[in-house]
Amino acid sequence: xxxxxxxxxxxxxxxxxxxxxxxxxxxxxxxxxxxxxxxxxxxxxxxxxxxxxxxxxxxxxxxxxxxxxxxxxxxxxxxxxxxxxxxxxxxxxxxxxxxxxxxxxxxxxxxxxxxxxxxxxxxxxxxxxxxxxxxxxxxxxxxxxxxxxxxxxxxxxxxxxxxxxx
Numbered sequence: 564x565x566x567x568x569x570x571x572x573x574x575x576x577x578x579x580x581x582x583x584x585x586x587x588x589x590x591x592x593x594x595x596x597x598x599x600x601x602x603x604x605x606x607x608x609x610x611x612x613x614x615x616x617x618x619x620x621x622x623x624x625x626x627x628x629x630x631x632x633x634x635x636x637x638x639x640x641x642x643x644x645x646x647x648x649x650x651x652x653x654x655x656x657x658x659x660x661x662x663x664x665x666x667x668x669x670x671x672x673x674x675x676x677x678x679x680x681x682x683x684x685x686x687x688x689x690x691x692x693x694x695x696x697x698x699x700x701x702x703x704x705x706x707x708x709x710x711x712x713x714x715x716x717x718x719x720x721x722x723x724x725x726x727x728x729x
Contacts (some may be wrong), residue, residue: 589728590627593618596653596661599634603642607649610642618653622728625705633701634661636694637721641665645718659727664720669713678711698723 600616607614623630634651641649645665652662670678677683679699695711698721702709707725714720 587624588626589622589624590630592621592623592627592630592659592661593653595627595630596634596651599631599638600651603635603638607638607642612642612646613648614638614651615648616651619655621653621655621659623659623705623725624728625725629701629705630661633698633723634663636698637661637663637723640694640721641667641719647718655727657727658724661723662720664714664718666716666718669717670711670719675711675713679709 596618597616600614604614638649638651641663645667647666650662650664652660654660654662674683679695681693681696683695699709702723702725705725707723709721709723711719711721
């Protein structure tokens with residue numbers, strides 16, 4: 564039993580060290596977002612939709628796989644619940660800002676304040692209310708912030724931001 568416990572402790576330590584190593588990497592955020600847009604375009608086209616993607620060069624600290632997962636979940640959500648063109652942008656203001664917007668009916672007001680809570684969903688087949696909770700966790704664990712809102716011209720808009728890499 565002691566050997567098993569020591570092996571488990573060593574595994575936990577190794578996972579923590581690998582996680583720290585991934586979290587301390589700098590990477591090209593624009594490349595990650597462009598890759599997601601390119602990968603999701605065939606799915607959007609098959610649904611009669613389009614993805615408009617614009618990026619500015621931006622360096623972040625963290626794991627590029629996490630940023631790709633964040634963007635993929637946000638675009639998937641827009642495909643499921645929105646309509647029209649999905650607009651994805653990455654820009655540098657005083658922070659690195661990722662925005663994903665659709666042109667659907669928006670987020671119901673009663674869900675807006677809890678959209679990032681696990682289990683909260685508009686419902687429908689295959690919706691378990693985990694995608695936005697995962698997005699929130701990945702954004703906050705990487706030192707970022709995220710908010711959801713309804714755009715003034717219709718549709719949902721998700722905005723995530725991170726400090727610039729120094």
